[in-house]
Amino acid sequence: MNKILKTLCLAALMATATTTAQAVEAQHTFEVGKGSFMLDGKPFVVKAAEVHYPRIPRPYWEHRIKMCKALGMNTLCLYVFWNIHEQREGEYDFTGQNDVAEFCRLAQKNGMFVIVRPGPYVCAEWEMGGLPWWLLKKKDIKLRERDPYFMERVRLFEKEVGKQLSSLTVENGGPIIMVQVENEYGSYGIDKPYVSKIRDIVKQSGFDKVALFQCDWSSNFINNGLDDLTWTMNFGTGANIDEQFRRLKQLRPEAPLMCSEFWSGWFDKWGARHETRPADDMVAGIDEMLSKGISFSLYMTHGGTSFGHWAGANSPGFAPDVTSYDYDAPINEWGLPTGKYWILRQTMAKYNDGKKLPSVPKAPMGIVAIPQFELTDYAPLYAGISKTEESRNVKTMEELDMGWGSMVYQTTLPAIAANTVLNINDAHDFAQVYVDGKYVGKIDRVKNEKSLLLPASAKGAKLTIVIEAMGRINFGRAIKDFKGITQSVTLTSEVDGHEQIIDLKNWTIATLPDDYATAQEALQNKSVNSNLSTLTSQSGYYRGTFNLKKVGDTFLNTEAFGKGQVYVNGHAIGRFWSIGPQQTLYVPGCWLKKGKNEVVVLDVVGPKGKPTMFGQTTPELDKLNLEKSNKHNNPGDRPDLNSATPVAQGTFAAGNGWQTVKFGAVAKGRYVAIECRSTHAADQAAIAEIYVKGTDGNRLSREPWTVKYADSENEMGNHTGDKVFDLQESTYWQTQRGSDFPHLLVIDLGSEQQMTALDYLPRAEQGAPGNVKEYQVYIY
Ligand code: GLA
Ligand code: CA
DSSP states (O other): OOOOOOOOOOOOOOOOSSOSSOOOOOOOOEEEOSSSEEETTEEEOOEEEEEOGGGSOGGGHHHHHHHHHHTTOOEEEEEOOHHHHOSBTTBOOOSGGGOHHHHHHHHHHTTOEEEEEOOSOOOTTBGGGGOOGGGGGSTTOOTTTTOHHHHHHHHHHHHHHHHHHGGGBGGGTSSEEEEEOSSOGGGTOOOHHHHHHHHHHHHHTTOSSSEEEEEEOTTTGGGTOOTTSEEEEEEETTBOHHHHHHHHHHHOTTSOOEEEEEESSOOOBTTSOOOOOOHHHHHHHHHHHHHTTOEEEEEEEEOOBOOTTOBOEETTTTEEBOSBOOTTOSBOTTSOBOHHHHHHHHHHHHTSTTOOOOOOOOOSSOBOOEEEEEOOEEEEGGGGOOEEEEESSOOBTGGGTOOSEEEEEEEEOOOBOTTEEEEEEEEESEEEEEETTEEEEEEEGGGTOOEEEEOOBOTTOEEEEEEEOOOOBOSSGGGOOOOEEEEEEEEEEEETTEEEEEEOOOEEEEEEEOSHHHHHHHHHOTTOOOGGGGOOOOOEEEEEEEEESSOOBEEEEOTTSOEEEEEETTEEEEEEETTOSOOEEEEOGGGOOSEEEEEEEEESSOOSSSOEEEEESSOOOOOOOOSSOSOOOOGGGOOOOTTOOOSEEEEOOSSSSOEEEEEEEEEEEEEEEEEEOOBSSSSSOEESEEEEEOTTSOBOOOTTOEEEEESOOBGGGTBOGGGGGSSOTTOOEEOOTTOOSOEEEEEEEEEEEEEEEEEEEOOSBTTOTTOBOEEEEEEO
16 A cells, blocks of 8 residues: 555654653654555664563563564564463453453554464464464354354454554654554455454454565465555575565555564474574575565574463464474574574664664573472372263263363263274363273374273273364364364274264263363362273372572473373463473563472373472473384385376476476375486475365365375484375475485375365575476376
């Protein structure tokens, strides 16, 4: 929008006893000009630091803002997280840790502008991408579409956001210079009428004068790009920057350029290695953008922590995010400058109009160690049951009106013959199965598990399924992520050579909320009478205390425990899981005190040995403890393509961007095998994304996809085969250095499909390193 926004500032209305006529706050105008943003009529480069207020303990907000300022940033960029503000329908909370207006005022106090991204959807590796779970109580709801109920709740929420923040726009004398409409809608769908509606709601909420913008990827931004909004691009460290802006420059030659999310690092998921991105690439990217006058927001500049149950999950598949949101960002999870910070600061200093950067503030607190202590107080899991219901069919967690925690399902089994399989359709997310109280096994959604073998038993045995929910999916179409058991539980067995299926009915269903109050009650009321009391498991609530002479930040080691949640002095600290890679939880010193401190652990699996903990002075974010490696090169999985005929073969072009390979005829099969015979440059082959098209020319859904085989995968950098369908253009499958060509990647589509073409995307970096040259595609 090139409309000039003439703005006037209001005086800070201060009428205290000592000051009658306080100095008027700095008056600014901010406009989207031709070729650049304009601040007070002069070209202005936005240098924004992405930081998320719920991921930083409130007492540390100002320190982190000062850290960003000392890095040379002039703006803070933040999402508004709907689901922390409206945890129950219609009950809004913008106080304390949720006081986003106060965060903006602190920014202004420190001479920083603010970009606000009020969603409603925010992605951000945050539970359900910021949408409230209770929307799912309407089972047929269409999220991020013009569903009347969804739109009404959005409208009401944005109105509340307006009440908090619209008086803080630059036109009203505040720090907010831009407001974002929706978030990367292109990776969800094509729906301009919906995005337009969100724009209108945002405008009607009090953001009618401030500059509005949209962000998306260069490969899809026009799908939902509205004519009257500013368009900005998201891409990661290392990306070919000119290429990222090429289309925008063609379509809108006079638009200011901005990378609205320049990814400094990346997020971690449970069961995979800690992600990092090279500092030099990040700094080179920022340097290049600044030298060309391109505005940016560095996502994340300080990631912080997804405390409590707020971490989300990615899809396709189910890949829950860890608690730490360190992101390999320049300011680490606990607020200190990293090596990346110092070298970035040097570059930022070159673009500070000859002025010296402010000095780097000292951390608000030091770091302390806590000697090992035992959590001696114990209550079994069933002591935390808050609600029980009898039902013919299984119900989801949402149907029992609970947002987070675990569900327990119990029924009576018929006689179970040998080789009977229990199927949970589907278990969201981590199910543990017991027969007559005895542990039988687990069904883990992360591993795409759906069933297990039951032991033979006489009629009348009790089947108990305990299911812990992890974060709701925050990316892609799968954000409609019900928890508990989503449909049914069946038994399959063979009777006289025929498959027999029994749909299990008549359930006792109970809820185990994930909150501190429940944990406390459980530890007081250990002897609640419940059928579950027969579980042979060490799962449950553990409580211990430690003493501090000096308060400081610490990293609580959770390695003695299995899987669950930690509360310190009543604060929900976050999820832990023995598989790693995160093995410690950040505990901010501002939530600790001198003298006695309390730790409560809710462990749904149970500790391996003694339930002990200790605080360390550095975090452990990269220690995996897996049953089996993440690689996909099991020898039996390698197909024999010796006598097979490829459906396509040829040479991919050099350079960045999507390429399409058309098959001569419709190809039918369940597996797509891509053989890479050589590359254009670099000795390691790499592929960022793959799609296949159906007979109607549309891309097939990749939700059911898994990797069947990859002869070589660079697991250290998380460059495993699944990265070619993780919906992220900045992540990629890459072979190991020095491994021999040809390379083979085989994708299992989940079922037989008819296909006509393959879309291929090489890496986004300049020169597309690892770009495949000669290829063959097989379908079988
Ligand atoms: C996208 C989203 C962000 C975040 C990043 C990955 O760009 O817009 O919210 O999820 O990906 O960290
Ligand atoms: Ca990818």
